[in-house]
Amino acid sequence: MDSTGTPxxxxxLEVAADSHFSLQNLPWGVVARPGExxxxxxxxxxxxxxxxxLQASDLLAVAGLPNGVFERDALNDFMAxxxxxxxxxxxxxxxxxxxDAPQLRDDPALRRRVLLPLADVTVLAPVRIGDxxxxxxxxxxxxxxxxxxxxRQNALMPNWLHLPVGYHGRASSIVPSGTAVRRPRxxxxxxxxxxxxxxxxxxxxxxxxxxxxxxxxxxxxxxTLSVDAADDRIFGLVLVNDWSARxxxxxxxxxxxxxxxxxxxxxxxxxxxxxxxxxxxRREPPPQDPxxxxxxxxxxNASFDIALEVALATPRQTAPHPVCRTNxxxxxxxxxxxxxxxxxxxxxxRPGDLMAxxxxxxxxxxxxxxxxxxxxxxxxxxxxxxxxxxxxLEDGDTVIMTGWSQGDGYRVGFGEVRGDxxxxxxx
Ligand code: CA
Numbered sequence: 537m538d539s540t541g542t543p544x545x546x547x548x549l550e551v552a553a554d555s556h557f558s559l560q561n562l563p564w565g566v567v568a569r570p571g572e573x574x575x576x577x578x579x580x581x582x583x584x585x586x587x588x589x590l591q592a593s594d595l596l597a598v599a600g601l602p603n604g605v606f607e608r609d610a611l612n613d614f615m616a617x618x619x620x621x622x623x624x625x626x627x628x629x630x631x632x633x634x635x636d637a638p639q640l641r642d643d644p645a646l647r648r649r650v651l652l653p654l655a656d657v658t659v660l661a662p663v664r665i666g667d668x669x670x671x672x673x674x675x676x677x678x679x680x681x682x683x684x685x686x687x688r689q690n691a692l693m694p695n696w697l698h699l700p701v702g703y704h705g706r707a708s709s710i711v712p713s714g715t716a717v718r719r720p721r722x723x724x725x726x727x728x729x730x731x732x733x734x735x736x737x738x739x740x741x742x743x744x745x746x747x748x749x750x751x752x753x754x755x756x757x758x759x760t761l762s763v764d765a766a767d768d769r770i771f772g773l774v775l776v777n778d779w780s781a782r783x784x785x786x787x788x789x790x791x792x793x794x795x796x797x798x799x800x801x802x803x804x805x806x807x808x809x810x811x812x813x814x815x816x817x818r819r820e821p822p823p824q825d826p827x828x829x830x831x832x833x834x835x836x837n838a839s840f841d842i843a844l845e846v847a848l849a850t851p852r853q854t855a856p857h858p859v860c861r862t863n864x865x866x867x868x869x870x871x872x873x874x875x876x877x878x879x880x881x882x883x884x885x886r887p888g889d890l891m892a893x894x895x896x897x898x899x900x901x902x903x904x905x906x907x908x909x910x911x912x913x914x915x916x917x918x919x920x921x922x923x924x925x926x927x928x929l930e931d932g933d934t935v936i937m938t939g940w941s942q943g944d945g946y947r948v949g950f951g952e953v954r955g956d957x958x959x960x961x962x963x
Contacts, residue, residue, distance in 0.1 A: 544946045547633045548641040549651070551581035556940050556949020560816075562629055563807035563950075564611055564772060567657040574660055576606035576614060577652070578629060579807050584652045584659075585629070593646055595632060595639055598624045610664040611771075611808065615751040615887040619768040622751065626812060659806045661712040662774075663749055668710060668802070669878060669891045670745070670778060670794075671702040673869035675822065677897035680909045697826060700869035700877045702894070706799040710890065712806045713953040719931060719960040720800040722784040736960035737781035737797075739914070740929040744846050744905035744937055745776040746864055747892035748871050749808060750885045758882040763834025766872035769885075772808035773871075775844075775937050775953040776892045779803065782908055782928065804890075805937075805953040813948045817841045817941040819865050828873070831880055838870040842939050844896060846905070849934040853922035856936050859910060862896055862903035864939070931959040 547559045557563065557579045567584045568574040575588040587606035590596045600621040605613050614622065632640050640646055672678055675692075678701075682691030695701065711717075719740055723732045751771025755761060761769055778798060785797030821839035842864035847856035869877075874891055895905040904910045907928050911917050914927035929935070934956045940949030 544943060545630070546635045547580060548635045548637070549581055549583055549633065553945060554947060555581050556947050556951050557581055557807070558943075558946040558948060559630060559633055560943060560946050561809060561813045561948040562626060562633075563809045563813070564614070565662045565807045566609060566611065566660045567652065568660060569652065569657050573607070574609040576608055576611055579654070580633060582654045584654055584657050585633075586650045586652055589650045593650070596625065596628060598628055601625060609660065610888070611662050612664050612888045615663070615749065615771050616753060619752055622771070623812060626810060659712070661710075661804075662806055662808050663888050663890070665707040665710050665888055665890050666886050667889045668705040668707040669702050669889070670705045670798070670894060671700050671869065671874050671892065672894040673700050673867050673874065674894055674897050674905070675868040676866060676899055676903075677895040677905060677909065680897060680904065684908070684913050697824075698828065699832070700874045702874070702878070703793045705802065705892075707890070709799055710802045710804060713803060713951075713955070715801075715803060716956040716958050717779055717801040717803065718958040720781050720784065720796070721960050722781060722796050723787055724783045725787040726783070732787055737784055738928070739782035740957065741780045741782050741907045742846065742929065742935045742937075743778035743780055743895040744844060744860060744862070745778050745892045745895060746773055746842065746844070746939065747776040747804065747890050748773050748811075749887075750875070750889040750891070751887055754886040755879065755884045757884040759879070759884070760882060761875055761879045761885070763832065763838075763872045763876045766875045767811070767835070769875060770811045770871060771887070772810045773814065773950070774808055775805040775939055775950045777803040777935060777937055777953050777955060778892060778895070779955070780906070801955075802892075803953050803955045805950045807951055809948060809950055814840050814842070814941060816943060817948070821865065821870050822868050824868065831876060832873050834872060834876070838872050839865045839867060840941065841865050842941050844905075844939040845937070847936045848918075848920065848926065849936065850920065850922065850924060850930070851932045852924060853920045855921075856934070857920050859918055860902060860905055862898040862905055864896060866898040866903070867893055867896060929957050931957055933957045
């Protein structure tokens with residue numbers, strides 16, 4: 537039921553109550569059928585709905601929606617439209633797919649053209665990502681890492697409670713779920729005070745994050761976006777695994793921050809959950825004390841209740857074993873604040889830019905979003921039901937992240953972002 541007590545709307549297509557891809561979600565993506573060009577789609581249950589063909593059928597007539605905008609291998613052109621247009625498309629799709637809507641339901645020829653069984657398509661990367669920024673917005677994560685590297689007294693840097701710390705990342709190596717990730721090689725300093733060595737990272741890790749895509753027209757260089765403007769400028773969210781080589785990171789990060797420890801791969805879930813679909817799950821973020829500067833103040837209920845999980849599988853532990861359960865609402869800095877801070881200098885943003893939250897850790901031991909924290913730098917290994925132990929990732933391991941918001945009788949979920957660890961390239 538929704539907040540008015542009305543049962544949640546259902547589709548004429550069968551959708552399981554625990555499916556992440558309910559009528560209330562309708563996430564955006566890109567799919568391809570064998571031998572055909574990729575096209576934009578939305579997902580409902582185990583179906584991909586071909587938006588290019590639906591628009592060609594004239595059932596998707598929306599003012600301001602250019603012809604052919606879904607006949608693309610990425611969502612970028614659609615993402616560039618004003619929020620009012622994408623909301624109108626979303627409303628139209630929701631109406632067309634309802635149980636009581638006959639236009640598509642009762643047209644077998646059209647159904648064959650636009651309703652693609654998910655098993656018959658390849659799900660591709662959804663967006664041509666322009667720029668990628670990674671924040672560091674979980675207080676628990678920043679505190680845990682700070683304690684490990686600087687001690688409890690200096691855990692949070694003096695700036696941390698005043699601004700959403702971040703760094704500019706690498707877009708070219710962002711890959712969709714299912715892409716295997718090769719263990720990187722790099723400079724390591726196994727023994728403090730001694731010269732570095734070159735070789736495969738021994739401390740490969742995941743970071744559980746959620747990212748947002750900027751949507752709407754590009755901003756002008758020199759202009760800014762307020763916290764309150766973000767509602768019209770955030771297109772949707774994906775799960776992000778920010779693969780990290782901790783030993784490379786420890787040696788290289790000072791004074792300019794992460795570099796090759798992070799740039800070899802970042803994985804994202806392929807269905808972009810619309811900002812609009814998450815609105816019923818808004819919650820207050822943790823209290824911000826000291827009060828942020830005025831440009832970082834804004835709307836209430838600016839966070840979301842999104843359950844997040846990480847599971848590990850290995851060649852011996854084939855059933856994925858949960859190692860982390862946490863929630864998006866633990867984030868101290870909100871996405872709206874991240875966007876406002878990113879642009880406060882006049883930095884322009886473009887449709888398709890990705891901004892990730894930083895590792896999302898909660899206050900509990902099992903709510904830590906990286907192995908670095910879960911095993912406390914390897915000193916407290918995780919024991920798997922197979923009898924194996926993990927301090928960091930080993931070759932052949934699989935990392936699976938998932939997330940969803942629970943409605944009354946439906947879910948708005950992200951599906952998963954999954955990646956296998958391949959051995960490092962031989963010398
Ligand atoms: Ca990160």
